[in-house]
Amino acid sequence: MRAEPLEIKEVPTPTPGAGQLLVRIEASGLCHTDIHAARGDGPARPTPPFLPGHEGVGIVELVGPGVTEHTTGDRVAIPWLGHACGTCDYCVTGWETPCEAQQNTGCSVDGGHAAFALADARYVVRVPEGIDPAEVAPLTCAGVTTYRAVKVGGVSPGDRVAIFGIGGLGHLAQQYAQIFGGETIAIDVTEEKLALAKRLGAAHVVNAATTDPVAAIEALGGADVAVVLAASPRIIEQAHASLRRGGRLILVSSPKGSTMALPIFQTVLKGIRADFAEVFRLHAAGRTRVMVEPRALDDINSAMEDVLAAGVPAHLLLLP
The missing domain is CATH 3.40.50.720 (NAD(P)-binding Rossmann-like Domain)
Known part of the structure; x- marks a missing residue:
């Protein structure tokens, strides 16, 4: 059964709590995972209502109590890993991505397809100076x-x-x-x-x-x-x-x-968070080019259809 289109609505701007940031979104990439989450047809099935989007980039507008990692005016990227428990075997060894208690941006916590987003200050990544935020957004996941x-x-x-x-x-x-x-x-x-x-x-x-x-x-x-x-x-x-x-x-x-069938074995690869700094450094040094096609956030439903139809040659970007 075809999923209902997403609604564009005005909602109150959230207030950051302890350990959180309020980020004014500049650009938010559209990933297949966002589409599956919105339509409830993927392995991660959020409970509506929610805000999708896990490739958000923007400026820190407000800093919640106890935050020391970032300050107002910082440009940050909000990745898929929105929060982890910090105490399990994975977290204490610096490998938070398999944490079984994790919260995921745009899925179990609201994401970046919006004008503003809340984020856990420990899991956003500061963006180096001189990189276009429209190019950073796809780097955050893709x-x-x-x-x-x-x-x-x-x-x-x-x-x-x-x-x-x-x-x-x-x-x-x-x-x-x-x-x-x-x-x-x-x-x-x-x-x-x-x-x-x-x-x-x-x-x-x-x-x-x-x-x-x-x-x-x-x-x-x-x-x-x-x-x-x-x-x-x-x-x-x-x-x-x-x-x-x-x-x-x-x-x-x-x-x-x-599922997949291979004649020898199945391989599952996990763990990506530690590579953000290297990805951003390579791009800041001019070693990679990010091909994006910008769309207005209000056009998210037609954008999703184009992505599913493989009608976008590179990475589709949503702009508030």
Whole structure:
């Protein structure tokens, strides 16, 4: 059954409590996870009413009692991990992302698709000077997630890296793989996205709508690393089949139905929070380009439809 459209409403501006910040949102990226949360068809199912959005960037307007990490006027990014317990085994070892008591921005706590948002001061990330907030928003999720994928994949100079799905995440994964020294192969079904991959330095492109990607990659000698950004289980299987012996399969997307079948094993990669500083430093140094398409926040419903229809070549951004 089709979900009801989101409502654009005026609500009271919240007041920060102890340990919280009130952030005036400048830009908020639209991620597939936001759409699944809004429609209640993903693994994370929030209870309405709620405000989606976990790629918010903005200026600290008010500081709640006890906050020492940030001050009024700071520009911060509000990521998916909105809060963690701080006392479990994961948290005390600095690996909060698997915390079973975590709260997630735009899901279990209100997010950034709004003019203002509350945030836990311990989990927002300060944005370096000189970076456009419209470019930071996608880095808050798409950037740090794909950077972590490439890093965990052990990409090293000379590795052939196949990127399955060029778009809001894929165009960043490709750039990070190239920064690590990889020879990138971009795989997608639209020529517009493959043209983007070429502009960003892909060594090879494969249109999977007209060419068998497994055969094309095998003809190049196979992939040392395959990074999957598409949600189709079939694409995951193709990525696995494209690997050379000893290759690494890195899954970033969540497969439709939350299941996948591989002939050898399943791999789940977790833990991304510690990589924010590196992602922001790379962008501040001009090493990455973030391709965004801005839309008004009032147009969120049509924006969601365009993302689901793969009608946006890069990352869609919502502006209050």
